[in-house]
Amino acid sequence: MLVIRADLVDGIVAHARRDHPDEACGVVAGPEGSDRPERFIPMLNAARSPTFYEFDSGDLLRLYRDMDARDEVPVVIYHSHTATEAYPSRTDISYASEPDAHYVLVSTRSDECEFRSFRIVDGVVTEEDVSIVESYGVVESYMFAHTGADDVPDNA
Amino acid sequence: MATVSIPTILRTHTGGEKSVEAQGTTVAEVIDDLDARHSGLRDRLITNGNLHRFVNVYVDDEDVRFAGGLQAPVKDSSTVTILPAVAGGMR
Numbered sequence: 001m002l003v004i005r006a007d008l009v010d011g012i013v014a015h016a017r018r019d020h021p022d023e024a025c026g027v028v029a030g031p032e033g034s035d036r037p038e039r040f041i042p043m044l045n046a047a048r049s050p051t052f053y054e055f056d057s058g059d060l061l062r063l064y065r066d067m068d069a070r071d072e073v074p075v076v077i078y079h080s081h082t083a084t085e086a087y088p089s090r091t092d093i094s095y096a097s098e099p100d101a102h103y104v105l106v107s108t109r110s111d112e113c114e115f116r117s118f119r120i121v122d123g124v125v126t127e128e129d130v131s132i133v134e135s136y137g138v139v140e141s142y143m144f145a146h147t148g149a150d151d152v153p154d155n156a
Numbered sequence: 157m158a159t160v161s162i163p164t165i166l167r168t169h170t171g172g173e174k175s176v177e178a179q180g181t182t183v184a185e186v187i188d189d190l191d192a193r194h195s196g197l198r199d200r201l202i203t204n205g206n207l208h209r210f211v212n213v214y215v216d217d218e219d220v221r222f223a224g225g226l227q228a229p230v231k232d233s234s235t236v237t238i239l240p241a242v243a244g245g246m247r
Contacts, residue, residue, distance in 0.1 A: 049247070057219045083246065
């Protein structure tokens with residue numbers, strides 16, 4: 001399960017809407033071993049494309065250097081799909097290489113927000129629940145029901 | 157020997173080590189030496205004689221794709237950083 005603060009969800013969705021019709025991408029870093037997303041880092045989509053995203057290789061190096069210096073890891077790696085559902089594509093799966101990360105997908109294909117989270121390990125996609133909280137350490141939370149057909153990709 | 161920074165996904169090959177040492181005067185030689193010390197790493201980095209498109213390799217902060225690829229020079233004092241590309245999309 002992904003537990004994430006509401007302001008971070010808002011930030012991710014706002015970034016996706018702002019960059020539409022191009023795909024938006026970024027990271028939420030957190031302390032190593034905590035599984036707690038804390039530092040919102042929107043990245044530039046070097047591909048500037050409605051169907052592809054890519055961190056610039058120089059940006060990628062600086063991002064990892066910076067996270068290393070802070071003892072952080074990419075807890076969440078997010079991107080948007082602009083015309084299809086928020087489900088990992090074949091391309092997403094083939095590139096996914098952070099087995100400990102929550103891969104968050106947002107769809108901006110309609111006004112309705114789709115915000116879903118997945119684990120992608122060795123090419124296997126597992127959707128997980130998302131719990132949005134006001135702050136970490138607070139018991140009260142509510143579940144964010146994912147939208148769309150259950151676990152069925154559009155173009156499997 | 158050059159210092160090689162290993163990403164999370166490849167640390168299964170290095171016994172969990174984030175940073176290892178390897179010898180060589182080019183990226184290709186360093187990867188050969190890495191593979192000799194940590195079996196299986198070469199296949200995770202090279203396909204058909206070229207760097208895997210999902211992997212970025214930097215020598216002293218320069219992406220080797222723009223610096224000679226596998227023939228990019230490596231010094232004894234160099235830091236070689238391996239990072240998986242972060243990419244994807246609907247396409």
